[in-house]
Amino acid sequence: MPIREILQLGNPVLRQIATPVADPTSAETARIITDLADTVAHWRATTGYGRAIAAPQIGELQRIVLLRLPGHDIWPLINPSIIDRSPEKLVVWDACLSFLAIFMQVERHAWITVRYQDPAGHWHETRAGHEDDLAELLQHEIDHLDGVLSVDRVVDVKSICTREEFERRFRADSPYGR
Template sequence: MPIRDVLQLGHPLLRAVAQPVPDPTTPDVAALVQDLTDTVAHWRETTGYGRAIAAPQIGELQRVILLRLPGREAWPLINPSIIDRSPETMVVWDACLSFLSIFLQVERHEWITVRYQDLAGNWHETYAGREDDLAELLQHEIDHLDGILTLDRMVDVKSICSREEFERQFKADSPYGR
């Protein structure tokens, strides 16, 4: 499948709300998941960044996200939604393939429970906590499905830094340094 262009900050589709996928078992959904898999793998190989991607980032307004955690199989989540979240929050560094030159700090819930469908249409629930930084990653990607960007979650404008400065000062202690 092709590697797709990732829409960049300012593109109007990044602010649009994605539509639910009526049938996750269709060939079109499987093809979209493959495109997401190939695209995020390409970004990881060429930039060193890219743990996940949401369908709107490649111009597809469908509620599909793809996680590609190091050392694990690609994990598609169809129609994901957060059904529970911790009252406790944490401040973490965040970035996005749609504006990889900018890093900033955001506030996220320490843990969440996500309900989603797989490619066979089966429903699942998964708990995501600090392990593998899964809670913050899923919150970031699910936000994309609602037209919310990490910039909208910024805790302080003073936390914005360039990719180069982030790598020099903060990368080693962040999820991006693992």
């Protein structure tokens, strides 16, 4: 089980723009997907957090995102891009495996449409909304591919709190409480 180190806030690799994957069917792409799946599963098991991860978080500057939603199969998205978004925005709690000690409120679109490739190279589109908090999750992960972190999207610095304080006051009503 190749559990990889997750790069932490301050590591300059997290601020770089990931390169498009030339061949989604390659052995290298499959290896990255396996590493992402194993790493996020480990974090979920040991911390209770971890619904998704982006390749730059493990030092791979490739446009790959992996979702691991409770009760669902893993879902790798290769070369994802947001092609449509709602005019409506929501303020949501956000956290990141690259800085799990802090939580903050950010603004996200209520729904988005994402175009991506699967590991066989086929293109798909999915509309993500409130169900499974998929819209906010995909926006967070696709931001990683562009070198953008949730700390860049804080709506009010007064919302920033420690993980302990978040768990005490807000976790039960957030996606992390599910």
